Structures are given as C-alpha cells and as structure tokens.
Amino acid sequence: MFELINKLAGAYGPSGNEKQVSALIRSILKDKVDEIREDALGNLICVKKGSGKKFMLAAHMDQIGVIVTFIDDKGFLRFGNIGGLRPQVILGQRVVFENGTTGVIWYEENIDDIKKLKLDKMYIDIGATSREEAEGMVKLGDQAVYAADTKLQNGKIISKCMDNRIGCAILVQMALNSPKTENEIYYVFTAQEEVGLRGARTAAFGIVPDMALAVDVTGTGDTPESKPMAVRLGAGPTIKIKDASVISHPAVKDRLIERAKSANIPYQFEIMTFGGTDAGSIHITAGGIPSGGVSVPTRHIHSSAEIVDMKDVENAVELLEHFVK
C-alpha cells in the first residue's frame, strides 16, 4: 500500500486544481468500479453499484499551497495562502509549481520580531532576476505546493500532504479490495476542502446518500508540549465524535464503534476542537445526511513533513470495509 500512498502524495493538487490527483485515481480505479463521473467543481465520484443502502465515503484530493498574486520588477513572487498556512512553518520551504518550477519561501528581513511575520511580508524566490524572466516561468494565479518526498521509516510515513492523500489512498485501497456487500458505495474524492469544505457539498447534493463518512487526518496529542488531545500515533484510526464543523450522527458513530469492536480493530475517539472536515458540509446538505468520520492520526499537519503510522492506515481500510457491509 505504501507504493499507492507514495504515488498519490507525489501528485500535484492544490485546492481548485486537483486534476492530476483526479486523473491518477481515475486511472487506478478505471475497471474496478461500475461508474466514474466528475462534477462541475472537479469532484471525482466512483460508484460501486448495489441494491442496498447508499454509503458515501469522502476523501478530499486537494492540498494546501500558495497562489501567486503579484510578480515584482526583480522577479520575486508575492503570494496568498490556499488553506491554513503559518508563516513560521512555511519559512524556508521549497515549493513547486504545476509546471515543475521550484521556488523557496523567504521573508523581508528587516522585520524586528519574527513572531510578527505575516504572509504579506513574505515572497517566493524562483531564482529569477527580472519580472520578464519570472513571467516566463510562472503566471499570476499559478499555485505551488510543498516540494518534498515520501519516506517509509520504521512503519511510519513521513510526507507532505498526508492531509489528505492518505484518505484518498485508504479509499482507493478499499475500492481495489472491493468489499462484498449489497450496499451501494460512493467513493468520492472531493475538491476544495482546504478552503472551506466546498467540493463535498455539491458531491453530497448529487448523491444524497443514506450515510456519509469523511475520511481525513486528525491531530495528535503525543508530541512534546503539544495541545492536549487524546489521540496517539499508532493507536488506531479515530472515530470522529466531533470537530469544529460537525457533531457526528449517533447512528454513524455507533455503527463504527460496533464494527470496530466486533472485528477487533483498534480505534480511538477523535474530539477535535479546531479544524473541520468534509462531514461538516455533507451533513447539512439536501434534507440532512447522517454523517461522521474516520481519521488517521497525523503529526505536524499542514507542514511539509506530516507523519502517519502505516498500521493506523491499514486499520482504517479494514474498519471502513466493515462499516459499509
């Protein structure tokens, strides 16, 4: 499964420009599901037909990044954020554009206190020395993402955009395993989650499932002096109780707990006081959709080196397969 994760993490897909990820998933699942379609926002909807209940499993394809808002005379790029970026975290990071152009994020050095650093005092250096040269390499509105590779080490994966290619990988793996069930399963790879849970809303409207799960990442509370959170790396996928965007539907949550227990799959509860997931927009779509989530405990979310545990990932696949049966 690492190979699949590696491939997905390597695809370029900032919010609004997910087509590489979408094409990759489409090519993998082409003959493995009954129908593949894409909607106006770029959501990829893969359907395994069935006569039973409709289950929607959503994993967002998009990743955080930066968008070029201005190119100055000397060839430096000013940028805005796509999704949640902290200035101190992106400082000194290498980023890459869709066309392969590489840049590094740096800052106006006359700042007196680095704590006060804001994105509008930062820029991307692509090694250009004039506006003309820079414009030959990137255009206004071009988006860039972290440039970083994916490593498997000691059973853990260190990579950019585990948020949320790990969710995509889980759903793709599950579709490949094709769990035996009468139920109809919608593997939905959503667009534009990082900028406000946008894709999942239109996807859910088109499907109106009986139950929905967002498959995403969640924080952990197991690093030095971290914010308190009862989630540890390697202690199992989490069953969402709530995050800032949704309170899980009891029927969904209970079904997950029951299936995890009976199949002897380790799990933890996720109570996230910050951040949202696609479940936040799915559950209030159409007439209301019972929704919840399964997440992979992830350290250093939204940095260029997020860490997940392979065991949690594999257990998440298993839990989801039991869930839809």
Add this chain to the structure above:
Amino acid sequence: MKEALNNLKKLTALDGISGEEKPVREYIISIIKDYVDNYYVDNMGNLITYKKGRGNGPKVMVDAHMDEVGLMVTHITSEGLLKFQTVGGIEGRVLVGKRVRIGETCVPGVIGYKPIHLQEKKERASAVDIKQLTIDIGSKDRERAEEKVQVGDMVAFSYDPVEFGDNKLMAKALDNRVGCAVLIELLKHSYEFDLYGCFTVQEEVGLKGAKTASYQIMPDIALILEGTTCYDVPDTKEHDMSTVSGDGPVLTLMDRTVITDRDLVNKIIDVAKNNKIPYQFKRTISGGTNAGRIQANAEGVKVAVIAVPCRYIHTPVSVMDISDFENSYRLSKRFLESLGVSIDLYREEGGKEYV
C-alpha cells in the same frame, strides 16, 4: 455607453441597503422589462430575469447584487439622536461627518462627532469607536424624532454621483450598482444560450440572495459582476495594491470565498486578448463575492468574476474609472458571446457529458 453611464448614476442615487433593495429593484425592472422574456421577484427579493437563447448551449447565470452597505437605526435617545448598527462592512472613520438619509421618506441627518477643540489627546490619535456615534436628525427630543423615523429604519449615505477628473466617477454604492448597470446592458442583447440575469439581495451581509437565486436556476455556468477593492494610492507597495483604477476589468482567481474556475478564467483572458480589451488580476485574496455561494450550489457551478476597481469602496465617495466600467461591459458581452453552443462542462475526459 452614454446611456449605461446615466443608468449607473441613477442607480447610485437610489438607496438599497441590504434587505431593503426595493427602490433599486423597481428602477431596474422599469428598464429591463422590455428586453427580457420573463422576470419575477423571489421570496427574498432577488430579481430573476430570463432570456431564451437561440440554441442549446449551457444554462448561464449572470449575477449582480443590488444591495449596498449602510446603517440601521437601533435606538432613539431621549435627546432625539439615533443610535445605529452597521449593515455590511463599514468602519467608524468613514462615518464621521457624513450626510445620511433615513427610511423611505429620506429624512436628512448627519453623523457628528466631538469637535477637535474638545477632544482629549488620546481621542485625536485613535480611530473612532462606532458605538460613540449617533445620527443627528435635528430633532429636539425623542418624541419629535419618532414622528419621522423609527427603530429598524435603514440609513443610506446622502451623496450624489459626480463625474470628475480624468474620466472618473465618484458616487456612493458603486459596489455594486456598477455590476447592476453592466448586467442591464447585457440583457439588451440576445445570446445562443438561455440567460438568467439575477439582481440579487443581501450580498453585503453574507452572500445570502445568491444562494436562493442559484438554487432556483441551477445554472451550469455563472458570471458574477462586481465592484471590487482598489488601493493604488501612494505609499502602497505594488504587490499590496489589490487592483489599479483604469487598468481594466478585474478577474478574480481566488478570494476568501471562492477559487474561480480556471477554464472559464482562461476563456475570459483569451476573449480579452482577441478583442484587445485590457484586464488585470486581483492581487490580494481578501474579500468575498457571490461567486462563493453560487459555485457551491446544488451539484456545483463553474464560476468566474469580472469586477470594476473601486477606490474608497464602502464609503459615500467611492471612485471608479469610467473606462473600467465600459471595458467590463465589453469583456462580459464578448465572453458571453464566445460561450456559444459548445462548451465542455467537465475538465477531464470521460466526464459525464458535454453540453
């Protein structure tokens, strides 16, 4: 375009604070009713117009919000002064010393402040707290004030539009009467596809009207016409200037509410280049537009924004370049004409269908 400019001036002279857009809507109806096949006003107050197309193209919605920022009377003091809340984004600095008019009967008033002679040093140095401000309608006491206004009345800036300088127009409510004026002109022509021209309500308080309008229409594509921020005055670094007045219509790539559809934006850029119409990108990603709401409607809509740069937006004296207004109209019209009968609505091969 003379007529369009006159229309724009008339539109800015009307008051339409969010939730009370009727005067603007009625004026628009009086102009467009002969140009469209059908129109109606929905429960929220959106004016939805329909023009049947010549062919089978996609269903296209063009949106311009009618409402403007303003104030609402919340309390009348025993001295006959009016306390108020802002409706939409207005800050204290903008309010002091401004003439306003209140309610349907346009009762004149003014927002005063302590004269400079009486201010403490600290007060001079800091921004005005809106809570300290009141509207003076010249009434002796509460009883006399209540004869003219009541709690809940909307308050608009009382400023007439002025053409000045090198092809500039100064007016209140350019955001977004400028979009309304462009849409009115667009409705005077017919297109290949079915066109829904929507004059929406309550944008300034959270993009509310566009939500119900797009739900009723279920468009494939939506073009949002707007007045947008412009800050190109001295002491601003080039990259902090959101747009530049006079440099042409503004295309939004991303803001707080939307990432616009890249295929549509590229199409607009092609149209601009082919027709030698200037254009610029918005350089900041702040603010929001109806595009955010419409894009996420139902099963999703491809959206793009064409906007006119407005200096001093959300004040009684916003300023635009008349050429930007004219070019926004030209660009929108050429773009709509280019949509024709065949546009693919899905980005990837193997998508569901092509219209």
